Amino acid sequence: MTIEAVVFDLDGVIIDTEEVWEEVRRAYVAEHGREFLPDSQDRMMGMSTAEWSGHLADEVGVPLPAARVAADVLGRMAARYRESLPLIPGAVETVRALGKRYRLALASSSARILIDQVLETAGLTGEFEVTLSTEEVARGKPAPDVYLTAVAKLGLTPEVCAAVEDSSNGLRAAGAAGLAVIAVPHGVYPPAPDALAQAALVVGAVTEVTPEAVGALR
Incomplete structure (x- = not known):
């Protein structure tokens, strides 16, 4: 074989991009008066968009629907990629x-x-x-x-x-x-x-x- x-x-x-993802998501969470749980970063590595946005909305406590969280964070990531890949x-x-x-x-x-x-x-x-x-x-x-x-x-x-x-x-x-x-x-x-x-x-x-x-x- x-x-x-x-x-x-x-x-x-x-x-x-793992550090970029962490930086963008942490900043987004902080803007909404929340902070990562102790295991948030490890758990989100490998999660699908629906899964990590759900984690930020439902467990971290960002007061927005998961779909909005996903759209916001993905928009920021795309902007970062356009600046520098x-x-x-x-x-x-x-x-x-x-x-x-x-x-x-x-x-x-x-x-x-x-x-x-x-x-x-x-x-x-x-x-x-x-x-x-x-x-x-x-x-x-x-x-x-x-x-x-x-x-x-x-x-x-x-x-x-x-x-x-x-x-x-x-x-x-x-x-x-x-x-x-x-x-x-x-x-x-x-x-x-x-x-x-x-x-x-x-x-x-x-x-x-x-x-x-x-x-x-x-």
Whole structure:
């Protein structure tokens, strides 16, 4: 059995936006006289738009409907991306190198509007056969839905696919889906030990995810 496709996460793997997400959401919450719960940041990493906006509205206490919270925060994130796209060094080159040997998909917790904007700005739109947001499946990460759906859209099975992830919930999602998991731990938001245990390969940077490294996974 050999790997036929690689499924990338977006935030924390191709673009370094976890700190941007935290900054934008914390500021938004503070404007409404609230503050994050102790575990809010960890819980929201990997959540779908509906899930994290629901958390901010229902649990953190932002006094607005979740749909309004989502629209406001996504608007601010899109504005930040237009100002400057925080690409991770070597990520674009890594995607293109893997695309010469493997089929590629993207399984992200970002909203569709942000996924499309990032890929267009980075010049990566044509590299992926399938792009999927957790908005478009029943459950966000750590549930396996987005990975299972991406693999199905490729017409493959999880056993012949690899995932490239950074966050705890992303690693758990890819592991639960049955993909061979490559972990690229984020320096500021390192994954939990149980999540990292899902990985067949742990690398220090996305540039270490070479075609040869992927080929050795199975």
